[in-house]
Amino acid sequence: MVRCLIILIFLAGCSAPKTVLIISKTNGYRHASIETGVIALTEIATELGCKVIATEDTLILNNTNYDVLVFLNTTGNILNNEERELIRNFVEEGGGFLGIHSAADTEYEWPWFGETLLGAWFVRHPPISEEIIYVVNDAHPATKCLPTKWKCTDEWYVYDRVPKQATLLLQVNDHPIAWCSEIENGRTFYTGRGHTKESYKETLFREHLRGALSWLTNK
Numbered sequence: 018m019v020r021c022l023i024i025l026i027f028l029a030g031c032s033a034p035k036t037v038l039i040i041s042k043t044n045g046y047r048h049a050s051i052e053t054g055v056i057a058l059t060e061i062a063t064e065l066g067c068k069v070i071a072t073e074d075t076l077i078l079n080n081t082n083y084d085v086l087v088f089l090n091t092t093g094n095i096l097n098n099e100e101r102e103l104i105r106n107f108v109e110e111g112g113g114f115l116g117i118h119s120a121a122d123t124e125y126e127w128p129w130f131g132e133t134l135l136g137a138w139f140v141r142h143p144p145i146s147e148e149i150i151y152v153v154n155d156a157h158p159a160t161k162c163l164p165t166k167w168k169c170t171d172e173w174y175v176y177d178r179v180p181k182q183a184t185l186l187l188q189v190n191d192h193p194i195a196w197c198s199e200i201e202n203g204r205t206f207y208t209g210r211g212h213t214k215e216s217y218k219e220t221l222f223r224e225h226l227r228g229a230l231s232w233l234t235n236k
């Protein structure tokens with residue numbers, strides 16, 4: 018009887034839905050694709066069986082439990098020191114972080130954010146263009162769904178460094194464009210795609226995001 022109870026409690030724990038917290042706060046350039054991106058990520062996370070909270074209010078970090086934190090096209094300094102500490106503790110203690118596109122154009126005054134969590138900061142971008150993304154590592158859930166050469170249109174960021182201690186997944190013209198890494202007990206994933214509204218309707222980009230979220234929620 019006791020053993021059955023333990024198994025039931027274990028199963029209940031396994032099936033508890035994970036919560037994905039999407040933050041799209043901006044304190045600089047604001048992408049017109051944010052609303053479309055929130056809808057797409059909500060659909061994808063819901064399909065994965067997750068609950069979703071989407072907000073522009075970082076105060077939520079103080080009073081909400083979540084399993085994956087998404088910075089969707091955030092820009093500028095959007096966090097106070099207490100919120101920075103909460104996010105660092107969350108990741109180091111086993112949480113998942115997903116940065117999309119201008120997440121790399123965020124929190125320049127918080128060294129841990131760019132140097133460790135994101136792995137790099139945005140520097141500049143040429144005009145939107147069609148390019149070929151090369152899959153460098155096809156063993157990850159976010160890349161095994163992609164063709165080896167993935168032709169797509171986006172705004173391609175140049176970053177201030179090659180991310181250290183990260184697994185490079187995608188690159189464009191020898192520039193890294195998506196990567197992931199483990200930070201203490203947590204995981205972090207960054208993709209440079211996601212500037213345009215249209216991108217969030219692309220089947221392959223949605224598969225890429227689905228793979229990233231699934232990797233982050235299946236710890």
Ligand SMILES: [Zn+2]
Nearest residue numbers: 048119172212
């Ligand atoms: Zn952009």
